[in-house]
Amino acid sequence: MKKITKKKKWVVAAIAVVVIGAVAANTAAKGNTVPTLPTVAVTRGDVETKVTASGIVESEEAKVYYAPLNAKVAHVSVEQGDSVKRGDVLLTYDTEDLEFTQREGALEASASENSYLSAMSESDKQEKIYNDSVATLEIVETSIDWQQDLIDDLKNYVTDEKNKKRLELIDQKYRLNRQQNGIAVNMQIQPDGKITDSMYSADYEVRNKIAEIDKKIEELDLNEELTEIEQQIVKEQEKLADMEEYKSELKADRDSAENSVLDAHKKKELEAIAEKAKISEEKAQAHLEEAKGGIVAEFNGIVTELNVYDGFVTDQSSKLMKVENSENVRVNISLSKYDLEKVAVGQKAEVVVAGNTYQGTVSKINHMAQANDSGTRLVTAQVHIDDADENIYLGIEGRVTIHAQKAEKVLTVPFSAVNTDQNGDFCYVIKDGVVERRAVTIGLTSENNMEVLEGLEEGEQIITDTSAGVAEGMEAQALPAASAETE
Numbered sequence: 001m002k003k004i005t006k007k008k009k010w011v012v013a014a015i016a017v018v019v020i021g022a023v024a025a026n027t028a029a030k031g032n033t034v035p036t037l038p039t040v041a042v043t044r045g046d047v048e049t050k051v052t053a054s055g056i057v058e059s060e061e062a063k064v065y066y067a068p069l070n071a072k073v074a075h076v077s078v079e080q081g082d083s084v085k086r087g088d089v090l091l092t093y094d095t096e097d098l099e100f101t102q103r104e105g106a107l108e109a110s111a112s113e114n115s116y117l118s119a120m121s122e123s124d125k126q127e128k129i130y131n132d133s134v135a136t137l138e139i140v141e142t143s144i145d146w147q148q149d150l151i152d153d154l155k156n157y158v159t160d161e162k163n164k165k166r167l168e169l170i171d172q173k174y175r176l177n178r179q180q181n182g183i184a185v186n187m188q189i190q191p192d193g194k195i196t197d198s199m200y201s202a203d204y205e206v207r208n209k210i211a212e213i214d215k216k217i218e219e220l221d222l223n224e225e226l227t228e229i230e231q232q233i234v235k236e237q238e239k240l241a242d243m244e245e246y247k248s249e250l251k252a253d254r255d256s257a258e259n260s261v262l263d264a265h266k267k268k269e270l271e272a273i274a275e276k277a278k279i280s281e282e283k284a285q286a287h288l289e290e291a292k293g294g295i296v297a298e299f300n301g302i303v304t305e306l307n308v309y310d311g312f313v314t315d316q317s318s319k320l321m322k323v324e325n326s327e328n329v330r331v332n333i334s335l336s337k338y339d340l341e342k343v344a345v346g347q348k349a350e351v352v353v354a355g356n357t358y359q360g361t362v363s364k365i366n367h368m369a370q371a372n373d374s375g376t377r378l379v380t381a382q383v384h385i386d387d388a389d390e391n392i393y394l395g396i397e398g399r400v401t402i403h404a405q406k407a408e409k410v411l412t413v414p415f416s417a418v419n420t421d422q423n424g425d426f427c428y429v430i431k432d433g434v435v436e437r438r439a440v441t442i443g444l445t446s447e448n449n450m451e452v453l454e455g456l457e458e459g460e461q462i463i464t465d466t467s468a469g470v471a472e473g474m475e476a477q478a479l480p481a482a483s484a485e486t487e
Contacts, residue, residue: 059324067314105281112277130257
C-alpha cells in the first residue's frame with residue numbers, strides 16, 4: 001500500500017500554516033478575534049487500497065532438454081538469451097553415424113531372425129524324423145519278431161519232417177533187419193545144410209531193401225521238398241538281416257534326430273537373442289528418427305541455459321539447454337506484515353516491465369516469512385502476468401501495483417484531516433462555531449483519502465490541519481477548501 005509519508009504530511013501542514021496565518025492576519029485587520037480554519041466537508045466516494053512492490057520477472061514453466069542419445073551435434077540454432085517460438089528447431093544432429101548404426105542393427109536383427117527361423121525349422125524337421133523313426137522302429141521291431149518266428153517255424157518244420165521220415169525209414173529198416181534175421185535163421189536150421197535158391201533170393205532182396213533204406217537215410221538231408229523249404233529259410237534269414245540293418249539305421253536316425261531337436265529352454269534362448277537384436281534395431285531406428293527431428297521448442301520462450309555447440313558429441317541424458325516459457329510468467333514480490341493483511345490470492349494488479357504495462361493476478365502467497373538482509377520478516381508472493389507478450393524479459397525487475405481493497409460510496413476524508421494520539425484516531429469538527437473532537441474508526445485508506453466507518457456524518461466540516469494550535473471547545477470559523485481556492 002502506498003502511504004502518505006511524514007514528509008508529505010509536513011508539506012501539507014506547512015501550506016495550512018501559511019493559509020491560517022493569512023486568514024488570521026485578515027481577521028485581525030478586520031478586528032475579528034475568532035480564527036478561521038481551513039476545513040473540508042465529509043463526502044461520499046470510493047476508496048481503494050493499493051499495494052506496490054517490485055520483484056524479479058521469472059517464468060512459471062521451464063523445459064530442460066536432455067540428449068536423447070549419444071550423437072554428434074550438427075548445428076545449434078540458438079544462443080543463450082534468444083527468444084524462440086513453439087516449433088522452432090533449436091538443435092540438429094549429424095545422423096551419418098546413426099544411419100550406419102541403424103543399418104547395422106537391421107542386418108543383425110535380420111540375421112538373428114533368420115538364424116532363429118532356420119534353427120526352428122531344422123528342429124521341427126529333426127523332431128519329425130525322430131517321431132517317424134520311433135514309429136517305424138516299432139513296426140520294424142514287430143516285423144523282425146514275426147520274421148524270426150517264421151524262420152523258427154520253418155526250421156522246426158524241416159526238422160520235424162526229417163525226423164519223421166528218418167523214423168519211418170528206421171522203422172522199415174528195423175522190420176527188414178528182423179526179416180533178414182529170420183531168413184538167416186531159417187537158412188541155418190535147414191537139414192543137411194541145404195539152402196535153396198529162394199532163400200538166397202529172399203535174403204538178397206532184403207539186403208538190397210536195407211541198403212536202399214540206408215541210402216535214403218543218408219540222402220534224407222538232400223530231400224528236394226525239404227531243400228526248397230531250407231532255401232526259403234535262407235531267404236527269410238536274409239530278409240531278417242535286412243530288417244536288422246534297417247533297424248540299426250532307424251536307431252541311428254532316431255538318436256541323431258533326438259540330439260538335434262531343440263528343447264524348450266534352447267528355443268527360448270534363441271528367441272530371446274532374436275528379440276534382443278530386433279529391439280536393438282528398433283531402438284537404433286527410433287534414435288535415428290529422433291535425431292532427424294532434432295530438438296524442437298515446445299512453447300514460446302527464452303533460452304536461459306545452453307551447454308552445447310556445433311560438433312559437440314552428446315552423452316545420452318546429458319543436459320543440453322533450458323528454455324523458459326515467456327508467456328507463462330510471474331513476478332515474485334515481498335510483502336510486509338502491514339501489506340500482507342491487505343493482499344489476497346485472486347486480486348488484480350498492474351505490472352510494469354521494461355516500460356510496458358501488463359495485467360496481472362495475485363496467484364500465490366507463501367505461508368512462511370523470511371528475514372531480508374536488514375532483518376525484516378517478509379512474506380513472498382507471486383503475481384501472474386495475464387497478458388504476457390514477446391516484449392517480456394526474464395530476470396529483470398517488474399513493478400507491481402496490486403488493487404488490494406476497494407470500498408465504494410463510503411464516507412471519506414483527506415488523509416491530513418485524521419489525527420492520532422494515545423487514545424486512537426480522531427478528527428476536529430467545527431460545529432456551530434465551536435471545535436469538537438470526534439473519535440473516528442478508519443477503514444480503508446488510499447493515497448489521498450481514508451474511509452470513515454464511525455464518528456462523522458456526511459457534510460460535516462473537519463479541520464484539515466491542527467498545526468496552529470487547535471483545541472477542543474475553542475471558537476472557530478470554517479474555511480471550506482472550495483472557498484479557500486476561490487479566495
